Amino acid sequence: MLSKNKLLDILTILTVVLFFGVFAMVLFYAPIEVNMGLVQKVFYFHMASAWIGMLAFLVAAVAGVLYLVRRNPRSDYLGASSVEIGLVFTAVANFSGMIWAKPIWNTWWTWDPRLTTMTIMAFTYIAYLLLRRAMDDPARRAQFGAIYAIVGFATVPLTFFSSRLMRTIHPTIFGSGETDMAMNAPMYQTMAAAVVMFTLLFAVILWHRVRLMAARQHLAGLQAARDEAFDGGGQHA
Amino acid sequence: MKNSLKTIRVLVWKDLVQEWRSKDMLTAMFSFAVLSLFIFNYAMELDPASRADLAAGIIWVVIVFAGTLGLNRSFTAEQDQGAFDALMMAVPDLSLIYFAKFITNFLVMVFLTLLVIPIYSLLYNQALFAPALGLVLLLGAWGYSAAGTLIASMTVQTRMRDLLLPILLFPLLMPVNMAVVKAASAVLAGVALADVSGWLNLLVVYNVIMTTISIMVFAYVIQE
Numbered sequence: 001m002l003s004k005n006k007l008l009d010i011l012t013i014l015t016v017v018l019f020f021g022v023f024a025m026v027l028f029y030a031p032i033e034v035n036m037g038l039v040q041k042v043f044y045f046h047m048a049s050a051w052i053g054m055l056a057f058l059v060a061a062v063a064g065v066l067y068l069v070r071r072n073p074r075s076d077y078l079g080a081s082s083v084e085i086g087l088v089f090t091a092v093a094n095f096s097g098m099i100w101a102k103p104i105w106n107t108w109w110t111w112d113p114r115l116t117t118m119t120i121m122a123f124t125y126i127a128y129l130l131l132r133r134a135m136d137d138p139a140r141r142a143q144f145g146a147i148y149a150i151v152g153f154a155t156v157p158l159t160f161f162s163s164r165l166m167r168t169i170h171p172t173i174f175g176s177g178e179t180d181m182a183m184n185a186p187m188y189q190t191m192a193a194a195v196v197m198f199t200l201l202f203a204v205i206l207w208h209r210v211r212l213m214a215a216r217q218h219l220a221g222l223q224a225a226r227d228e229a230f231d232g233g234g235q236h237a
Numbered sequence: 238m239k240n241s242l243k244t245i246r247v248l249v250w251k252d253l254v255q256e257w258r259s260k261d262m263l264t265a266m267f268s269f270a271v272l273s274l275f276i277f278n279y280a281m282e283l284d285p286a287s288r289a290d291l292a293a294g295i296i297w298v299v300i301v302f303a304g305t306l307g308l309n310r311s312f313t314a315e316q317d318q319g320a321f322d323a324l325m326m327a328v329p330d331l332s333l334i335y336f337a338k339f340i341t342n343f344l345v346m347v348f349l350t351l352l353v354i355p356i357y358s359l360l361y362n363q364a365l366f367a368p369a370l371g372l373v374l375l376l377g378a379w380g381y382s383a384a385g386t387l388i389a390s391m392t393v394q395t396r397m398r399d400l401l402l403p404i405l406l407f408p409l410l411m412p413v414n415m416a417v418v419k420a421a422s423a424v425l426a427g428v429a430l431a432d433v434s435g436w437l438n439l440l441v442v443y444n445v446i447m448t449t450i451s452i453m454v455f456a457y458v459i460q461e
Binding site: 127 | 384387391392394395396397401404405407408409411412415416419435436439442443446447450451454457458
């Protein structure tokens with residue numbers, strides 16, 4: 001479990017290579033958007049980060065269900081790691097969105113459903129981390145974390161639909177007949193590459209983080225055993 | 238089934254009697270609500286027209302904030318006096334404890350609403366006695382109590398307790414907040430209930446989902 005993992009090493013290197021590849025695609029391959037100009041290039045990272053934010057919180061909710069059913073600490077590590085990573089990517093999506101919004105919408109912030117939902121979701125998972133920090137017993141912490149991850153994720157679509165009942169100016173890329181952004185083939189390809197690369201990046205960081213948590217737990221167990229061995233020996237001598 | 242209903246009735250009655258004898262929580266919630274209405278008055282000195290538009294929002298905010306005081310207390314008696322174990326042994330099914338606490342919290346919220354609305358009407362000289370408004374606020378109180386009871390049962394067992402409850406609860410309540418405020422303002426502006434059915438449907442869906450999930454996971458919250 002704690003030994004070196006060949007596959008993980010290969011994936012890590014692959015992710016780094018792909019990262020620069022996608023970066024080059026965004027800069028040199030994807031054409032400049034007609035209406036928005038250079039600033040539209042932030043879109044590839046913005047959209048991919050937002051996707052990872054959603055994916056990470058979905059993974060955390062699934063890990064929560066798994067934990068409640070099987071009580072395997074690894075599911076807890078998976079959920080907690082996924083939330084941490086998801087929060088970082090949600091922050092990237094939000095701030096890159098603001099950078100994009102300022103020149104295009106002439107405002108840093110608007111009460112658009114996607115923005116609002118993303119931000120409320122971020123606060124849900126900040127609360128998740130606070131809840132974990134306020135609990136000492138690892139088993140109870142895992143249990144409460146699992147429950148909150150499930151309940152929190154269940155409200156995300158409802159938050160989205162409720163904020164969608166109001167008007168929006170956010171460009172709709174999927175799921176509507178007309179798009180507000182002029183996208184051609186190289187742009188779609190760059191977007192797909194960014195999404196694939198970010199998903200791989202997420203998986204690799206997640207894997208590293210879960211291993212780190214497991215290693216830490218293992219170490220704590222060893223230290224406890226050592227302390228007990230020394231103390232026990234002292235008492236009996 | 239009959240046995241379950243009886244258990245719930247006994248548990249709700251126990252909590253209500255306990256609260257009625259001290260009235261600590263009700264007094265605190267009432268004072269908090271009235272004081273908040275005063276703060277709103279001075280924070281937004283508005284002309285009567287815009288004040289009328291804001292009524293639904295102000296009332297709901299006051300109810301939500303005052304409500305957290307009650308939620309924070311809803312499990313403290315059991316937690317502080319170690320009565321959780323006894324309670325768990327006394328009921329045939331653990332989810333009945335959730336049901337009972339949920340009903341108690343819901344009744345407290347309704348009681349609070351019944352206090353806040355006439356006081357608001359009185360202070361701001363605005364007639365608010367509309368059955369449609371009552372329906373919207375009842376649906377809101379349901380969603381609020383469903384989520385709040387589950388979260389309170391968790392936070393009471395943590396180190397940060399009262400501090401943590403609103404932080405965990407408010408993000409989950411966003412759909413309820415939006416739906417209640419939008420539907421209530423529309424209703425107060427004279428729009429028919431049928432025209433805000435989107436918001437009402439959303440509230441019902443939220444309430445059903447939240448209540449169902451809470452019942453499913455509640456056993457994990459109180460079992461070691």
